[in-house]
Amino acid sequence: MSVPLPPPRRLVEITVDGEPVRLPEGSTILDACQDTPTLCYGDTLTPKNACRVCVVEVEGSRTLVPACSRRAEEGMKVSTDSERVRHSRKLVLELLGSSVDLSTTPGAAEWIAEYDADPQRFGQEAATVEQPVKVDNDLYVRDYGKCIMCYKCVDACGDQWQNSFAITVAGRGFDSHISTEHDAPLTDSACVYCGNCVEVCPTGALSFKTEFDMRAAGTWHEEEQTQTTTICAYCGVGCNLTLHVQDNEIVKVTSPHDNPVTHGNLCIKGRFGFQHVQNGRSAKQTQKD
Amino acid sequence: MDLRFRDTEPTDEERAAIDALLGPPASGWVGGARTDDDLRFAAAGEQERDLLLPALHAVNDRIGWISEGALDYICRRLTVPPADAYGVATFYSMFSLKPRPSRVLHVCTDLVCEARGAAGLCASLEERLGPPGLSWQRSPCLGLCERAPAALALEAGDPPAHAVYGPADAALTEFAEPPVEAAVPQSLHSGPGAGDELVLLRRVGVVDPGSLDDYRSTDGYAALRRAFTLGPAGIIREVLDAGLVGRGGAAFPTGRKWEATARQPDHPHYLVCNADESEPGTFKDRVIMEGDPFALIEAMTIAAYATGCRKGYIYLRGEYPRAFHRLTGAIAAARARGLLGDDVMGQGFAFDIEIRRGAGAYICGEETAIFNSIEGQRGEPRSKPPFPVEKGLFGKPTVVNNVETLVNVLPILLSGASAYAATGTEGSTGTKLFCLSGNVRRPGLYELPFGATLRDLLDLAGGVPEGRSLRAVLLGGAAGAFVRPDELDIPLTFEGTRAAGTTLGSGVVLVLDDGADLVKILLRIAEFFRDESCGQCVPCRVGTVRQEEALHRLAIKPQAGDLTLLREVGQVMRDASICGLGQTAWNAVESAIDRLGVFTSEEAS
Numbered sequence: 001m002s003v004p005l006p007p008p009r010r011l012v013e014i015t016v017d018g019e020p021v022r023l024p025e026g027s028t029i030l031d032a033c034q035d036t037p038t039l040c041y042g043d044t045l046t047p048k049n050a051c052r053v054c055v056v057e058v059e060g061s062r063t064l065v066p067a068c069s070r071r072a073e074e075g076m077k078v079s080t081d082s083e084r085v086r087h088s089r090k091l092v093l094e095l096l097g098s099s100v101d102l103s104t105t106p107g108a109a110e111w112i113a114e115y116d117a118d119p120q121r122f123g124q125e126a127a128t129v130e131q132p133v134k135v136d137n138d139l140y141v142r143d144y145g146k147c148i149m150c151y152k153c154v155d156a157c158g159d160q161w162q163n164s165f166a167i168t169v170a171g172r173g174f175d176s177h178i179s180t181e182h183d184a185p186l187t188d189s190a191c192v193y194c195g196n197c198v199e200v201c202p203t204g205a206l207s208f209k210t211e212f213d214m215r216a217a218g219t220w221h222e223e224e225q226t227q228t229t230t231i232c233a234y235c236g237v238g239c240n241l242t243l244h245v246q247d248n249e250i251v252k253v254t255s256p257h258d259n260p261v262t263h264g265n266l267c268i269k270g271r272f273g274f275q276h277v278q279n280g281r282s283a284k285q286t287q288k289d
Numbered sequence: 290m291d292l293r294f295r296d297t298e299p300t301d302e303e304r305a306a307i308d309a310l311l312g313p314p315a316s317g318w319v320g321g322a323r324t325d326d327d328l329r330f331a332a333a334g335e336q337e338r339d340l341l342l343p344a345l346h347a348v349n350d351r352i353g354w355i356s357e358g359a360l361d362y363i364c365r366r367l368t369v370p371p372a373d374a375y376g377v378a379t380f381y382s383m384f385s386l387k388p389r390p391s392r393v394l395h396v397c398t399d400l401v402c403e404a405r406g407a408a409g410l411c412a413s414l415e416e417r418l419g420p421p422g423l424s425w426q427r428s429p430c431l432g433l434c435e436r437a438p439a440a441l442a443l444e445a446g447d448p449p450a451h452a453v454y455g456p457a458d459a460a461l462t463e464f465a466e467p468p469v470e471a472a473v474p475q476s477l478h479s480g481p482g483a484g485d486e487l488v489l490l491r492r493v494g495v496v497d498p499g500s501l502d503d504y505r506s507t508d509g510y511a512a513l514r515r516a517f518t519l520g521p522a523g524i525i526r527e528v529l530d531a532g533l534v535g536r537g538g539a540a541f542p543t544g545r546k547w548e549a550t551a552r553q554p555d556h557p558h559y560l561v562c563n564a565d566e567s568e569p570g571t572f573k574d575r576v577i578m579e580g581d582p583f584a585l586i587e588a589m590t591i592a593a594y595a596t597g598c599r600k601g602y603i604y605l606r607g608e609y610p611r612a613f614h615r616l617t618g619a620i621a622a623a624r625a626r627g628l629l630g631d632d633v634m635g636q637g638f639a640f641d642i643e644i645r646r647g648a649g650a651y652i653c654g655e656e657t658a659i660f661n662s663i664e665g666q667r668g669e670p671r672s673k674p675p676f677p678v679e680k681g682l683f684g685k686p687t688v689v690n691n692v693e694t695l696v697n698v699l700p701i702l703l704s705g706a707s708a709y710a711a712t713g714t715e716g717s718t719g720t721k722l723f724c725l726s727g728n729v730r731r732p733g734l735y736e737l738p739f740g741a742t743l744r745d746l747l748d749l750a751g752g753v754p755e756g757r758s759l760r761a762v763l764l765g766g767a768a769g770a771f772v773r774p775d776e777l778d779i780p781l782t783f784e785g786t787r788a789a790g791t792t793l794g795s796g797v798v799l800v801l802d803d804g805a806d807l808v809k810i811l812l813r814i815a816e817f818f819r820d821e822s823c824g825q826c827v828p829c830r831v832g833t834v835r836q837e838e839a840l841h842r843l844a845i846k847p848q849a850g851d852l853t854l855l856r857e858v859g860q861v862m863r864d865a866s867i868c869g870l871g872q873t874a875w876n877a878v879e880s881a882i883d884r885l886g887v888f889t890s891e892e893a894s
Binding site: 049050051052053064066069070071084088091092099121125126148149158163166167169172174176189190 | 290291292293295357360370371372373374375376379380382386650667672674819820821822823824825826827828830831832833834835838839842854857858860861863864865866867872
């Protein structure tokens with residue numbers, strides 16, 4: 001597979017926590033400090049810089065800046081662990097943790113411990129976005145009590161990838177939420193069930209029905225799953241599929257984000273059309289027996 | 290764009306309202322009747338996303354609310370995904386997606402009106418009309434602070450109507466809206482501080498705001514004539530030398546903004562006049578637009594000429610119907626006389642102005658949120674950099690200036706930079722408009738040279754009412770800071786207020802006497818920010834909610850833990866929010882705790 005090389009770029013030098021770092025021009029601060037916590041950042045999407053958990057301190061800047069979107073400039077002095085940065089990250093985690101269910105957010109528990117955050121401190125009366133899970137189709141589930149409003153699903157559904165424009169951010173402020181038009185069920189909306197919104201969701205608010213059901217039944221064991229990357233056989237585009245297999249059953253299909261064909265995206269057939277593999281196999285096995 | 294619609298049809302009236310704005314549909318593909326030709330040619334309409342907000346207004350103005358069928362038809366006409374349009378419509382508080390009566394009363398319950406008895410007004414309305422909901426609702430500041438408590442009734446129809454109540458009584462007695470000069474006490478009185486020295490307000494109440502001839506006979510369009518002799522670079526030089534800084538709150542040097550935009554090789558350039566005056570307690574831009582609309586149009590023409598813009602937008606608050614009518618009339622008159630259009634004053638310079646109305650969102654006064662709102666997106670601020678002078682409206686270099694900033698350009702060009710700079714102080718030149726409201730004898734709009742103290746201003750307004758004593762003054766509005774009665778010698782300049790740890794902001798001076806309930810006012814400020822946060826970034830979206838919750842707890846029982854919590858939440862909002870709303874949402878509360886001792890001293894509890 002040939003990946004076209006970008007033209008050479010000039011390097012800029014910045015300092016991160018006192019250490020000099022050289023980066024190609026146009027890189028972001030995040031490129032220089034990969035261990036920064038991120039939630040709304042997506043490697044296949046334009047940074048929305050909404051969650052503010054990746055903020056760093058840049059000398060000369062009145063406010064903290066989001067590492068995910070701010071471009072590195074020659075001579076920039078960045079602190080990733082100053083008092084202000086730690087305070088902001090801690091509070092952002094507390095504010096999110098107190099209003100949203102972060103139980104299935106990868107990394108959240110570790111960051112909350114690392115920054116000594118206490119989401120309980122706002123008391124029992126603190127407003128949350130808790131609400132019933134939306135199950136209105138057989139393919140994926142929307143549990144907006146876990147939604148941190150990172151805008152990634154909207155961007156993936158919209159002009160950044162899928163161009164279906166089935167979902168949007170509606171309302172304002174704390175009441176803002178992800179919605180179809182007039183909050184119609186997904187089956188009435190423009191959704192094409194590509195599942196690319198699920199792919200980019202950082203918290204598990206969106207999940208495949210298979211995963212949701214297995215989690216509910218307590219049979220979801222991620223550590224036992226194997227991942228096999230193959231090529232989708234439905235059409236001639238040649239998308240990479242990564243099959244997540246548990247107990248010799250396909251439980252989830254994703255696509256590698258660095259794949260030059262898909263950039264992590266698939267269509268309904270590649271993403272959800274795997275059941276025949278299992279059905280066929282059990283049928284054959286039955287015949288053999 | 291391949292869009293999917295649900296099968297909902299607009300009513301004839303909704304269709305007529307939208308077609309009145311957009312013209313009849315060109316084909317079946319964009320909502321017209323389907324013909325044989327349509328089946329042979331897939332002629333998708335051009336995406337005209339920026340007309341989304343005007344189209345929503347068209348329906349809301351005619352019907353009073355926006356039905357699913359109407360929204361669908363707008364989307365077909367403009368090639369906008371229905372979900373996107375739904376997201377935009379739900380962003381603005383003046384739109385309703387549920388049926389409601391055609392007449393809706395908006396009762397201001399913001400700081401000033403709260404201090405002048407809005408609570409009693411609401412209680413009596415509740416008794417008569419039932420709880421707030423569809424026919425009447427509580428509203429943030431309506432910009433009628435000199436007439437507090439105020440209410441605004443908007444009635445849908447063709448044409449839509451409005452009525453202003455101020456001061457509103459419980460019976461909502463109808464009376465003619467007072468002339469705009471009633472808001473300028475200086476123009477009514479003689480003696481020291483009287484109207485003779487007015488610069489920006491000199492025409493308000495003196496000339497007919499509907500008459501271009503009146504305007505021209507009082508030096509109108511003399512500044513533009515001088516501008517054409519100076520040339521763009523010359524104008525920018527004058528504005529720089531005059532030391533003009535922005536009056537919207539951020540105090541950025543106007544000349545530098547203009548210079549940076551004029552230099553941009555990317556074209557077209559756009560001019561946006563920020564008339565979305567929504568800071569609670571501010572009404573200065575309304576008075577200018579209602580009382581001297583041609584001044585704004587002339588000033589915008591000069592700004593556009595200096596910065597190479599052919600198109601200007603006035604982004605006007607949705608709650609200012611009178612200003613909308615006066616500006617609309619003034620733009621039409623200027624266009625008819627060749628003062629706007631393809632050949633302004635026969636100088637070969639093309640420039641025209643379009644008014645875009647906001648729809649009830651404080652955040653749209655943020656300089657980048659205004660772009661998103663005009664473009665038909667949700668009014669959420671953008672991340673900076675890139676700054677507007679590089680990538681602003683429609684991704685092009687854009688100058689954004691406040692109304693008051695723009696009209697300051699006229700005296701600069703008329704009398705010259707050095708004469709202009711002779712007024713005021715070294716760091717703050719010229720005159721400033723102050724919106725005086727609250728517990729004072731003569732509330733209204735005052736124009737004073739920079740350098741006057743807060744005491745001078747209060748004296749001019751007659752001080753607090755007889756038998757009362759001053760408790761505090763809120764400078765700069767909800768995003769500003771409180772000062773104590775012993776700090777009245779603060780010079781009202783940008784540098785003077787900064788040194789005193791407060792801000793001029795947009796010129797709000799809200800006076801509170803010993804009868805004012807400070808805790809209640811803080812709660813209202815917190816509620817305001819919670820309501821008006823766009824919801825984009827976590828520190829502001831959740832932080833403003835937690836701030837309000839903590840204040841409610843403190844109002845019942847002051848506890849050190851909640852004060853620490855407020856400070857910590859305030860710090861993250863200030864440090865890590867995307868825009869100025871979140872960054873300043875804690876300013877007033879912080880100053881009330883630190884300077885006035887609310888929640889910490891005996892007096893408060």
